[in-house]
Every structure is written in structure tokens, then in C-alpha cells.
Amino acid sequence: xxxxxxxxxxxIVVDHTCVNADQIPQAYLDxxxxxxxxxxxxxxxxxxxxxxxxxxxxNWTRYHIDVAYNEPASWHDTHDGIGHRTxxxxxxxxxxxxxxxxxxxxxxxxxxQKVDVAFMKFCYVDFICRDWWGQIPAQEVWETxxxxxxxxxxxxxxxxxxxxxxxxxxxxxNDEKALYNGLIRNYCIANGKVLFDLAAIExxxxxxxxxxxxxxxxxxxxxxxTDGGHLNEVGRQRVARALWWLLAAICGWQAS
Numbered sequence: 001x002x003x004x005x006x007x008x009x010x011x012i013v014v015d016h017t018c019v020n021a022d023q024i025p026q027a028y029l030d031x032x033x034x035x036x037x038x039x040x041x042x043x044x045x046x047x048x049x050x051x052x053x054x055x056x057x058x059n060w061t062r063y064h065i066d067v068a069y070n071e072p073a074s075w076h077d078t079h080d081g082i083g084h085r086t087x088x089x090x091x092x093x094x095x096x097x098x099x100x101x102x103x104x105x106x107x108x109x110x111x112x113q114k115v116d117v118a119f120m121k122f123c124y125v126d127f128i129c130r131d132w133w134g135q136i137p138a139q140e141v142w143e144t145x146x147x148x149x150x151x152x153x154x155x156x157x158x159x160x161x162x163x164x165x166x167x168x169x170x171x172x173x174n175d176e177k178a179l180y181n182g183l184i185r186n187y188c189i190a191n192g193k194v195l196f197d198l199a200a201i202e203x204x205x206x207x208x209x210x211x212x213x214x215x216x217x218x219x220x221x222x223x224x225x226t227d228g229g230h231l232n233e234v235g236r237q238r239v240a241r242a243l244w245w246l247l248a249a250i251c252g253w254q255a256s
Contacts, residue, residue, distance in 0.1 A: 015197035016204035021241035032247035047231035051240030073110035119162035138180035174217035
């Protein structure tokens with residue numbers, strides 16, 4: 001773990017207004033790359049990490065960072081950077097098991113003793129099906145996630161846990177996601193949490209205009225995707241820039 005103070009970080013909200021990473025001073029990017037970060041995810045998370053690689057290839061001086069995929073917690077003994085993983089995190093359509101998988105990574109696999117920052121991400125399909133039919137109630141997923149995150153924050157005070165809104169789809173099943181995302185936004189703002197508002201980042205076009213689906217729910221902007229759910233090159237780089245903003249903010253940077 002680094003000497004960067006974490007765990008006691010005050011409220012931070014990273015949303016669609018936080019995608020211009022060129023604003024971040026170099027000194028804070030340098031601090032951010034020294035953080036030890038755990039990111040548990042499935043496919044859209046892989047898109048985001050591709051965006052991190054894109055930015056690094058475009059401007060290595062500003063955006064280089066060590067990245068490891070499915071490495072053990074001990075990787076952080078000799079490396080700073082982002083350890084991202086799908087192993088041990090369960091699979092799509094089972095959000096409750098993703099929560100328990102993340103909890104297990106922190107508590108039993110050992111990441112809680114190794115990292116400065118930790119977060120997990122649901123998938124846009126996690127609010128569609130249970131046993132392949134019917135929708136998973138957003139309130140139920142939220143309560144499971146909230147209770148686990150609160151317990152982790154209490155038990156690992158030196159780790160900054162980042163709460164994430166759920167990713168969206170361009171045209172279907174955004175109603176439960178909208179309910180879930182509203183619950184998490186309200187709670188995080190009211191309780192001083194660190195929030196990465198992925199849904200807001202996805203649901204605003206490059207000019208900052210909100211994007212809605214045919215039912216009036218916030219939706220993934222079609223210019224950020226080729227299949228309605230996963231992120232294309234434009235979308236993944238947009239989220240990657242916001243992720244750098246998040247890490248810099250955790251290190252103490254405040255945009256003017």
C-alpha cells in the first residue's frame with residue numbers, strides 16, 4: 001500500500017462533468033498512479049480497462065499506470081496501479097453473488113490488506129433476469145450492495161471504497177437501473193460517500209446533453225457503443241478519463 005491518505009476521503013462525485021482529464025495537474029496524476037487499486041468487474045469493466053490502455057498509448061507521460069489482470073493480492077506488494085479481475089467475482093445475471101464475491105476478495109483473498117482503493121461494478125444485464133426470467137428488483141440489489149459496502153468500510157478503514165452506479169443500455173431494461181441509480185446517488189450524497197456515477201457518464205453525449213431511451217429513462221448514448229451495451233473506443237476512453245479524475249480526486253485534487 002502507498003502512503004497516500006485514503007479511507008478517510010470525504011465525499012466525491014465523479015459524473016459526466018468529470019471527463020476532461022486534461023485538466024488534472026501532472027502532480028496529481030503522478031500520485032494517482034501510485035495507488036493500489038482493486039477493480040472487480042465483468043465485460044464493460046474490460047472495456048474501461050481498454051480505455052485506460054488507449055489513453056496510455058496516446059500520452060504515456062500523463063497516463064501510464066501499471067495494470068494486472070487476475071493477479072493475486074500479493075501483486076500489490078511489488079506494484080502500484082490497478083489490479084482488475086473477473087476471477088472470484090461471479091458472473092452476470094447474479095448481482096447478489098457479485099456482491100458476495102467482492103466481499104470475499106476483500107476479506108478472504110487478502111485484497112483488504114493490500115490496496116488503497118477498491119470498487120466493483122455491476123453489469124447492465126444484472127437488473128434483467130433472475131433464473132432467466134423476470135426482473136431483479138432494484139431495491140433488493142441495492143440493499144445487498146449497501147449493507148456489504150457499509151460493512152467493508154467499517155472493517156477496512158484504510159481502504160477507500162468507491163460506490164458505482166450501474167451501467168446502462170441504449171434502449172431496453174433501463175427502468176430498474178434508473179431506480180437503483182437513484183437510490184445510490186441519493187444515499188452517497190447524503191452520507192458523504194465516494195461515488196463514480198458511470199450511468200451519468202454514459203447517458204450524456206459529448207456536449208453534455210442528457211440521453212433518454214424511448215420510455216424516458218436515462219440511456220447509454222449510442223455514440224459510445226456498437227451493440228447497445230458495451231463501450232466502443234469513444235465510450236471506453238470517456239470513462240477511462242473519468243476514472244483518472246476519480247483517482248486524482250482521491251489523492252486530494254479538486255477541480256477549480
